[in-house]
Amino acid sequence: MNLASSxxxxxxxxxxxxxxxxxxxxxxxxxxxxxxxxxxxxxxxLLLGYPATALRVVRTWRPLMAxxxxxxxxxxxxxxxxxxxxxxAPPPQPRLPRRGLIRPTSSGFVLLVRLLPGQVPEDFVKAAxxxxxxxxxxxxxxxxxxxxxxxxxxxxxxxxxxPRVPKxxxxxxxxxxxxxxxxxxxxxxxxxxxxxxxxIVGATRSGKSTLINAIVAGLAPQPVALVGIDCxxxxxxxxxxxxxxxxxxxxxxxxxxxxxxxxxxxxxMTVCREARVRNIWGLPDKERPIPIVVxxxxxxxxxxxxxxxxxxxxxxxxxALIRLAQLGAALxxxxxxxxxxxxxxxxxxxxxxRAQLGGRVCHRVADPGTAEMALGDLNPDALKAAQAIxxxxxxxxxxxxxxxxxxxxxxxxxxSEAEAVAVEYAHLTPVLSELHVEAP
Numbered sequence: 001m002n003l004a005s006s007x008x009x010x011x012x013x014x015x016x017x018x019x020x021x022x023x024x025x026x027x028x029x030x031x032x033x034x035x036x037x038x039x040x041x042x043x044x045x046l047l048l049g050y051p052a053t054a055l056r057v058v059r060t061w062r063p064l065m066a067x068x069x070x071x072x073x074x075x076x077x078x079x080x081x082x083x084x085x086x087x088x089a090p091p092p093q094p095r096l097p098r099r100g101l102i103r104p105t106s107s108g109f110v111l112l113v114r115l116l117p118g119q120v121p122e123d124f125v126k127a128a129x130x131x132x133x134x135x136x137x138x139x140x141x142x143x144x145x146x147x148x149x150x151x152x153x154x155x156x157x158x159x160x161x162x163p164r165v166p167k168x169x170x171x172x173x174x175x176x177x178x179x180x181x182x183x184x185x186x187x188x189x190x191x192x193x194x195x196x197x198x199x200i201v202g203a204t205r206s207g208k209s210t211l212i213n214a215i216v217a218g219l220a221p222q223p224v225a226l227v228g229i230d231c232x233x234x235x236x237x238x239x240x241x242x243x244x245x246x247x248x249x250x251x252x253x254x255x256x257x258x259x260x261x262x263x264x265x266x267x268x269m270t271v272c273r274e275a276r277v278r279n280i281w282g283l284p285d286k287e288r289p290i291p292i293v294v295x296x297x298x299x300x301x302x303x304x305x306x307x308x309x310x311x312x313x314x315x316x317x318x319x320a321l322i323r324l325a326q327l328g329a330a331l332x333x334x335x336x337x338x339x340x341x342x343x344x345x346x347x348x349x350x351x352x353x354r355a356q357l358g359g360r361v362c363h364r365v366a367d368p369g370t371a372e373m374a375l376g377d378l379n380p381d382a383l384k385a386a387q388a389i390x391x392x393x394x395x396x397x398x399x400x401x402x403x404x405x406x407x408x409x410x411x412x413x414x415x416s417e418a419e420a421v422a423v424e425y426a427h428l429t430p431v432l433s434e435l436h437v438e439a440p
Contacts, residue, residue: 041107041157042106042107045104045106045107045108045156046104049156050104050109050156053109053135053136053137053154053156054102054104054109056134056135056136057099057102057109057111057135058102060134060135061096061099062096064127064130064131064134065096065097066094067130068123068126068127068130068131069123070096070097070116070119070123070124070127071094071095071096071097072094072095072116072117072118073094073095095116097113097114097115097116097119098113098114099111099112099113100112100113100114105153105184105185106185107155107156107157107159107184107185108137108153108154108155108156108184108185109153109154109156110151110152110153110154111151111152112145112149112150112151112152113149113150113152114148114149115148115149115150121142121143121144121150124142124150124152125142125143125381127142128140128141128142128152131152131154132154135154137154137155137156138155138156138157138158139154139155139158139183140152140153140154140155141153141154141183141184143404153184155183155184155185158183159181159182159183159184159185160181160183160393160395160396160407160408160409173191174193174222174223174224174291175191175192175193175219175222175224175291175293175334176189176190176191176192176193177189177190177191177214177215177218177219178190178218178411179211179214179215179218179410179411180211180214180395180408180409180410180411181408181409181411182406182407182408183406183407183408184406188399188406188408188409188410190215190218190359192291192293192334195358195359195401196328196329196334196335196358197325197328197329197334197335197336197337197356197357197358197359198335198336198337198357198358198359198360198361199337199338199342199354199357199359199360199361199374200212200336200337200338200339200360200361200363201338201339201340201341201342201360201361201362201363201365201370201371201373201374202338202340202361202362202363202364202365202397203340203363203364203365203366204340205391205394206363206364206365206389206394206395206397207363207364207394207395207396207397207409207410208338208340208363209236209415210395210410210412210413211361211363211395211397211410212236212295212297212336212338213413213414213415213417213418214410214411214413214418215295215336216240216243216295216418216421216422217413217417217418217421219293220240220243220421220422220424220425220428221421221425221428222428223290223291223428223430224290224291224292224293225245225290225291225292225293225429225430225432226240226243226244226245226292226293226295226429227244227245227246227247227257227261227292227293227294227295227435228240228241228244228246228247228248228294228295228297229247229248229254229257229258229294229295229296229297229302230247230248230249230296230297230298231248231249231250231251231254231297231298231301231302232249232297232298232301233249233250234247234249236297236298237295237297239415239418239419239422240418240419240422241422242422242423242426242429243421243422243423243425243426243428243429244422244429245292245429245430245431245432245435246432246435246436251301251302251310251313251314251317252313254302254317255313255316255317255320257435258316258317258320258321258324259316259320260434260435261292261294261320261324261333261435262320262323262324263434264292264333264432264434264435265323265324265327265328265331265333266327267434268280268289268331268332269327269331271283271287271289272330272331275287278330279329279330279331279332280330280331280332288332289332290332290430290432291332291333291334292332292333292334292432293334293335293336294324294333294334294335294336295336295338296321296335296336296337296338297338297339298338298339298340299337299338299339299342299346299350300339300340300341300342300346302314302317302318302321303317303318303346303347303349303350304346314347314349315347315349318347318349318350318352318353319349321335321337321349321353322349322352322353322356325353325356325357326356335357337353337357339370340365340366340370341365341366341367341369341370342354342370342373342374343367343369343370343373344369344373345369350373351373354373354374354377355377358401358402359399359400359401360374360375360378360399360400360401361374361397361398361399361408362374362375362382362386362397362398362399362400363386363389363395363396363397364386364389364390364391364393364394364396365386368387371383371386371387374386374400375398375400375405378400378401378402378405379400379404379405381405382398382400382405385398385405385407386398393409395409395410395412396408396409397409397410
């Protein structure tokens, strides 16, 4: 009898000790939570934030779907007459979109949702703000994943408030630069091999120059040629002059430089044709010409005209840029075109050039037309997001391409830091004799 009592006591004591230890661990995590969140935000999120949020998603899924109109009644007719012929029986529960596993990320979570018949991804896009409120997270994005399935991405906090992006060490991958952070918490990588030409717009102090600094600082250690066109007298791009293979500081110089770039591109086309390859990447390493990244700052200065002679120069510059955009990707010439204001009022050449620039970055802009020019032809949701950027969100931008759109923020690289990088890697500046065009 005593043995049985001892065994029973031991059996009860075992689970009690487990509960005590578990309670102590949970209490310790809760007490250390603020410090843990401040110093190790990813660890805090995975240990405390994610489990609580996932439980909140599970608990609120049914009322949230019903409140957003995303639940579908199984038998609408029975809902009306259930009280008459069903002796007061409750109506059947509505069908809910089937939710997949809630998979954590470093700063939020991802889940897939299967749509019910008659639903479209836009239904979940409209419900995203309500999801963020119900789940008590910073933001929710819903996008089409595949036919019949949407991908819901939640961010627990705003990763753009203080993006932590490691500085690039060494040359890295050719024509691939880490420039900031995405709203999802992932790094913002500008890959010119994947998206060869970019349009960057933004008002004064919106973060446009900071992004260009990050691009130059990332490309400077790489075996590429950088070419600058800055028709405001070189006030912006002259900072990087030690690392530039050529720099045009007025429209007359820009026209000659762009014409030389077109000739260089046509020469490379001849080389590829004779080697029977479709682009320079098919050439042997020793025969492959060096990639060239052309940075155009303040594109409006190229297209604004006040006389007949300026009109001819602007047309020549626009035609050359369009040809470079059409031919350059396969022949190792890439464009990064920036401006405070880009609109159709600058002439048809701007609209034609815009169509060739597959990557777009839109910071806060001073006029709606610039945002429309940058994003309107790609995604209306991206346009709305760009127009919502406030002056306090310097550096924040919406980037878009044929693959979709994201909110992002560039890593802060000051002008002095970018200038120092240009000087540090000045010895890597290739000499391109074709681009040294004498004035007529």
